[in-house]
Amino acid sequence: MNLKLKIWRQKNAREAGKMVDYNISNVSPDMSFLEMLDVLNEELNNKGEDPVAFDHDCREGICGMCSLFINGEAHGPDRGVTTCQLHMRKFKDGDTIYIEPFRAKAFPVIKDLVVDRSSFDRIQQAGGFISVNTSGNTIDANAIPIKKHDADRSFDAATCIGCGACVASCKNASAMLFVSAKVSQFALLPQGKVEAHERVLNMVKKMDEEGFGNCTNTGACEVECPKGISLENIARMNREYLFASVKS
Amino acid sequence: MAKSALLKSSIAKKYWMALTGLFLCLFLVGHLIGNLQLLYGGENPSLRFNEYALFMTTNPAIKILSYLTYFSILFHAVDGIVLAYQNQKARPVKYAKNRPETNTVWASRNMAVLGTLILVFIVTHMVNFWSRMHFDKNMPLQTVEINAGGMKQLFYLTTDGGYLPKAQVDQGMVVIKDRKYFYDAQANVKIKEGYMDLYKITVEFFKHPRYGLIASILYVIAMAVLGFHLYHGFGSAFQSLGINNPRYNMLIKNFGIAFSIVVPLLFAIIPLYIHFFLKA
Numbered sequence: 001m002n003l004k005l006k007i008w009r010q011k012n013a014r015e016a017g018k019m020v021d022y023n024i025s026n027v028s029p030d031m032s033f034l035e036m037l038d039v040l041n042e043e044l045n046n047k048g049e050d051p052v053a054f055d056h057d058c059r060e061g062i063c064g065m066c067s068l069f070i071n072g073e074a075h076g077p078d079r080g081v082t083t084c085q086l087h088m089r090k091f092k093d094g095d096t097i098y099i100e101p102f103r104a105k106a107f108p109v110i111k112d113l114v115v116d117r118s119s120f121d122r123i124q125q126a127g128g129f130i131s132v133n134t135s136g137n138t139i140d141a142n143a144i145p146i147k148k149h150d151a152d153r154s155f156d157a158a159t160c161i162g163c164g165a166c167v168a169s170c171k172n173a174s175a176m177l178f179v180s181a182k183v184s185q186f187a188l189l190p191q192g193k194v195e196a197h198e199r200v201l202n203m204v205k206k207m208d209e210e211g212f213g214n215c216t217n218t219g220a221c222e223v224e225c226p227k228g229i230s231l232e233n234i235a236r237m238n239r240e241y242l243f244a245s246v247k248s
Numbered sequence: 249m250a251k252s253a254l255l256k257s258s259i260a261k262k263y264w265m266a267l268t269g270l271f272l273c274l275f276l277v278g279h280l281i282g283n284l285q286l287l288y289g290g291e292n293p294s295l296r297f298n299e300y301a302l303f304m305t306t307n308p309a310i311k312i313l314s315y316l317t318y319f320s321i322l323f324h325a326v327d328g329i330v331l332a333y334q335n336q337k338a339r340p341v342k343y344a345k346n347r348p349e350t351n352t353v354w355a356s357r358n359m360a361v362l363g364t365l366i367l368v369f370i371v372t373h374m375v376n377f378w379s380r381m382h383f384d385k386n387m388p389l390q391t392v393e394i395n396a397g398g399m400k401q402l403f404y405l406t407t408d409g410g411y412l413p414k415a416q417v418d419q420g421m422v423v424i425k426d427r428k429y430f431y432d433a434q435a436n437v438k439i440k441e442g443y444m445d446l447y448k449i450t451v452e453f454f455k456h457p458r459y460g461l462i463a464s465i466l467y468v469i470a471m472a473v474l475g476f477h478l479y480h481g482f483g484s485a486f487q488s489l490g491i492n493n494p495r496y497n498m499l500i501k502n503f504g505i506a507f508s509i510v511v512p513l514l515f516a517i518i519p520l521y522i523h524f525f526l527k528a
Binding site (some may be wrong): 006008019069070072073077098100103104105107169171172173174176204205207208211212213214215216217218219220223224231232234235236237238239240241242245246 | 254257258259260261262263334335337338339340341342343344345346347348350351352353356357359480483484487488489490491492494495
């Protein structure tokens with residue numbers, strides 16, 4: 001396959017960036033999208049040019065590191081996959097492909113396609129945990145019986161890999177799907193109920209401080225989420241938040 | 249903490265958006281039922297409608313509801329503007345290529361634009377009807393033509409079910425004060441109350457020889473805009489309030505779609521009926 005790439009190039013966080021055109025040939029349809037970029041970077045390196053910086057780590061869809069807004073969609077046109085799981089067979093020979101970083105005020109560009117998603121970490125640190133005694137007498141989590149229904153919902157929420165596709169896809173750059181997944185994962189379990197009120201209040205406060213937009217229920221996040229996190233989680237967080245703010 | 253959490257946070261803004269929005273949905277239903285009397289007025293449609301208008305402007309319970317409605321419209325609009333502004337700021341650099349149509353419906357992405365258009369409509373609508381009913385010095389009172397002794401005479405209809413010859417007012421024996429009260433000119437005592445003729449105002453507005461057609465068309469367009477706004481807004485309000493349960497989601501969604509089609513459609517039929525079919 002021969003492709004025309006339009007890639008966002010930005011030297012660093014301070015300088016302005018722009019879209020730059022590249023042509024790439026002999027792309028195998030069996031390559032992953034990241035492997036295609038590896039090939040491009042090898043060519044750029046050989047020519048002595050600056051390679052395109054992009055995020056990646058596990059390359060098997062579980063670390064949440066790879067990002068990219070490809071042809072107008074987070075993680076590209078495929079559904080339920082991250083960019084490392086996106087194959088070049090989803091594109092046609094001769095296609096023009098736009099490759100941009102995830103865009104949000106709370107995700108500033110570090111270089112080219114690499115964005116700083118540490119705002120997610122700070123939201124997690126504000127309450128996305130449970131406090132347990134780990135001094136040698138930790139109670140086995142399975143010692144407490146939990147309804148299968150709740151355990152399943154909690155586990156579904158816990159599959160969020162924090163990639164930020166929800167923020168990137170949302171017209172408001174809202175982080176509600178991410179935060180609601182992290183809130184739900186604990187809110188559904190007895191271990192998480194102890195700190196449920198503080199958790200949701202603190203995480204939402206942090207989310208707002210980080211400069212994410214407000215949710216307007218367009219549902220783009222749910223469609224683009226590589227892990228299929230449901231909007232149900234946002235509704236649950238809205239409920240949790242309402243009860244927590246009335247009671248505290 | 250709780251105080252700011254219930255007023256200023258991103259989620260709280262959505263609660264208020266949802267609550268005021270749902271209240272305005274109820275208002276729409278009430279307003280629609282009132283307006284439909286223009287279509288189905290029984291024997292004397294104009295009197296029926298004007299009696300209804302009198303009730304709506306004087307009943308104390310309705311007064312409270314109307315203030316709640318004004319507040320809801322203002323709050324919904326201001327909150328919406330704040331949300332739109334903040335959301336705009338949340339993505340300073342836009343995408344070179346974005347395909348939101350692959351993951352969202354058009355109405356959900358354009359709530360602010362649709363809402364602004366609805367606000368413009370509400371303002372013009374209130375100037376055309378509401379403000380005349382409330383403030384217009386020249387608001388007409390309902391009259392009826394009666395054959396009295398072979399002579400056609402105009403009478404004012406009065407709220408006690410009686411008639412007052414228009415000639416008495418023309419000759420200065422009776423004066424009209426506060427737009428609708430008949431006073432005995434000599435004794436300066438209130439004798440009767442007339443009906444402000446909102447029916448006449450409405451029919452003349454949509455039957456106006458020059459502007460009636462364009463007014464009717466603009467009204468229909470405004471209702472289409474309202475329909476799209478409701479198409480997303482109705483279901484969205486439930487999600488914002490945390491009501492999302494697989495058992496009821498389809499019900500809420502389908503009811504919302506039906507609501508967003510039926511309510512604006514019924515509203516839109518009224519000016520079209522007046523303009524094209526009603527015999528003046």
